[in-house]
Amino acid sequence: MIRAAGLRDLDTLESIERASFGADAWSVRQLREELTGDRIVLADMDEFGVRGYASIRVFAPDAELMRIGVGLGSRRQGVGSRLLTAIEEAARRRGCDRMLLEVASDNTAAAALYRRAGYRETGRRRRYYRSGADAVLMERDLTSEAGRG
Numbered sequence: 001m002i003r004a005a006g007l008r009d010l011d012t013l014e015s016i017e018r019a020s021f022g023a024d025a026w027s028v029r030q031l032r033e034e035l036t037g038d039r040i041v042l043a044d045m046d047e048f049g050v051r052g053y054a055s056i057r058v059f060a061p062d063a064e065l066m067r068i069g070v071g072l073g074s075r076r077q078g079v080g081s082r083l084l085t086a087i088e089e090a091a092r093r094r095g096c097d098r099m100l101l102e103v104a105s106d107n108t109a110a111a112a113l114y115r116r117a118g119y120r121e122t123g124r125r126r127r128y129y130r131s132g133a134d135a136v137l138m139e140r141d142l143t144s145e146a147g148r149g
Ligand SMILES: CC(C)(COP(=O)(O)OP(=O)(O)OC[C@H]1O[C@@H](n2cnc3c(N)ncnc32)[C@H](O)[C@@H]1OP(=O)(O)O)[C@@H](O)C(=O)NCCC(=O)NCCS
Pocket: 020, 021, 066, 067, 068, 069, 070, 071, 074, 075, 076, 077, 078, 079, 080, 081, 082, 103, 107, 108, 109, 110, 112, 113, 114, 116
């Protein structure tokens, strides 16, 4: 089940952040702002709790994917894909026709997820990340289902 994330999810989101982003993980304070500000944050749940979450910033007609993270024990089970589809739908309902995102060039899992969902590369910021990896700019036309696998 996918539902809006709220402050009750703070602890779980923090542990997914740490597992997913290490030194770049959002702090509790940043997560609190994310959950109480104007972002749309969705959480994927099963009977044991939150498995993953995704957040977007809406500046219609564009939306920007800020985060998508899935707990280590729940990966490769379709959670990330479901969250991406759900957050795209939320963006469409808010009048958006394009989703933008940035992914590190060495993040093969996320890049594969996005490509499979129909995102295409539109540019790069070279050596953008601390690791020296490029930031790959990607986008998807939300009015088209083309490219979904
Ligand atoms: C990227 C991430 C969200 C994917 O979540 P997930 O729930 O494991 O993704 P899914 O199970 O929906 O995978 C969908 C497809 O993406 C691709 N994919 C996902 N993980 C992959 C991996 N480790 N290696 C290669 N391809 C991968 C595959 O094509 C996969 O389909 P398949 O399992 O049928 O082969 C997850 O790995 C994660 O939380 N990573 C750390 C956080 C992060 O990097 N977020 C993105 C930057 S903001």
